[in-house]
Amino acid sequence: MKPLSTVDGLVLPLDRANVDTDAIIPKQYLKSVKRTGFGPNLFDDWRYLEPGEPGMDHSKRKPNPDFVLNAPRYQGAEILLARKNFGCGSSREHAVWALTDYGIRVVIAPSFADIFFGNSFKNGLLPIVLDEAIVDRLFQEVEATPGYRLKVDLAAQTVTTPSGEAFHFEVGEFHKYCLLNGLDDIGLTLQHADEIRAYEQRRRAQAPWLFR
């Protein structure tokens, strides 16, 4: 996993609540057996005018000019600003892979669905929860200001606006540590292999039907 410490990035505002994982990456693209290549199909149904299928040359498809992702001023965005309950629906990690493959490194929203939130950290994508009122203000500022950027500092746990105003955000110590260092948490867990075996021994005595 790529480490993440600071991002100074252009902000893409997606002004919809309850954006679900089916919308982030439609099911036909889940047939892939790879972790990469999902970027061109991020928000596929909203982003293109005609339906898409895997294997198409997506650069030849007609973009929907009304969808915010296609606006010239938001090209190259690394920070997605979203509304509440972002990433609800299925457990598909492909939703996170689509965002990171597109180039998004941070998502800011008033709330996230639980599975999406967890999946993000495993892939170097930082989900930041800010107050609904703050998110609302950021939406207004982004839309009013072409080239609007935010500075995210994970170590300091701050989001800073162009005017220098900084908002604090919460992040679990363990998630922060893994993200800052780009650590593979399987390797970390395997350092506790003895404890896992000790648990198994205890558990086998209590609930032997689970070990047959």
Add this chain to the structure above:
Amino acid sequence: MTGKTLYDKLWDAHVVRTEPDGTALIYIDRHLVHEVTSPQAFEGLRLAGRKPWRTDTVLAVPDHNVPTTHRDQGISDPVSRLQVETLNANVHEFGITFFPMNDVRQGIVHVIGPEQGATLPGMTVVCGDSHTSTHGAFGALAFGIGTSEVEHVLATQCLLQKKMKNMLVSVDGRVGPGVTAKDIVLAIIGEIGTAGGTGYAIEFGGEAIRALSMEGRMTVCNMAIEAGARAGMVAVDETTIEYVKGRTYAPTGDLWEKAVAAWRELKSDADARFDRVVRLDATAIAPQVSWGTSPEMVVPVTGRVPDPAEATDPVKASGMKRALEYMGLAANTPIEQIAIDKVFIGSCTNSRIEDLRAAAAVVRGRKVADNVKLAMVVPGSGLVKQQAEQEGLDKVFLEAGFEWREPGCSMCLAMNADRLEPGERCASTSNRNFEGRQGQGGRTHLVSPAMAAAAAVTGHFTDVRQLAQS
């Protein structure tokens, strides 16, 4: 000391170690695997040169991509075929128990786990699929995980988790005739919203839940995730134990007695504390129909499509407007006046034998309405299909004009050939009415199997309670 909730008990029994910030390593007893969310996890294992920790806890099945017709001809879509073949190759390489596409035990992963007794009370059950919450019906801690976590469980038998908060949803009193588990859970989601359960593990209780069969409890827990809760659960009682008894992977003999004694403790203590309690009056629940593009957008069949002009929150109002536009509906239309194009009875929410019986009871002696282009029944597993055929349910459906298919996810998410065309309107027993879920531009209305059957034979949404009387 205050008592423990069911969730507290399940959690405490599975903690291996806890980090200073509260992140815990919890042990996983059952890992269900399907073709869509596992290939990258197996690939990760291979690249790191790792082996699965305990293959005997893993059960794999293809369900999302499999065709529901002409199984003998294999999978025609090459991309789907590759994914299913990749699963076949992975389970062989790693030595994992597997029910291939043409095995009678094959079916939707959340149907076959319980059916085989692979899901047991007191277990932690995970799967790379959000509807893993289904298995909580057994007094198990069951939740969906992402692909990185699938790899993590394969490699370590554990998961890193933070403990969730406790919510009790109590459905008091008894539902009336014609009102099912699906209506109960849709009403709950309508009440608390699609994010109402975020951060919580929900325990469903109350007289109406206790009165449900295991099939009904699975339907309710299945949709906990639609209320935002990663896990939903129901305490163990005689209904649970009766269901598990004699199933393939269930313990037998002395072990069975020992297990049952332990399982009887799997309920919240009388003095347990919940962070949030929600109560619903079961007697007030009518058959439900979703009208929008989120499962919280739901009304009783006797109601009307709501009016965004009456919403106070502007974000909510604009969401409603967008949903109405997508669904091609006008505000204030009576639900019973909405005509449908297709009917789908299936999915891990409602494809068990009891669901098929309920639908068949409505369909018997009636015909699919002329305006309905396709009405299909997709049993949840090969064994459900077999049972239904023994009971003659297939004939009831076929005589009415339904199609009778092979088991799989099918039109629940339309990864195979079963899908809606743009603009088509479907009465569906599945769990998600998101935009494009059943096919790009398709319009999904979530209902119970009996309500889907009623819509099929009348051509529009119909209060099944009236139909039964006529």
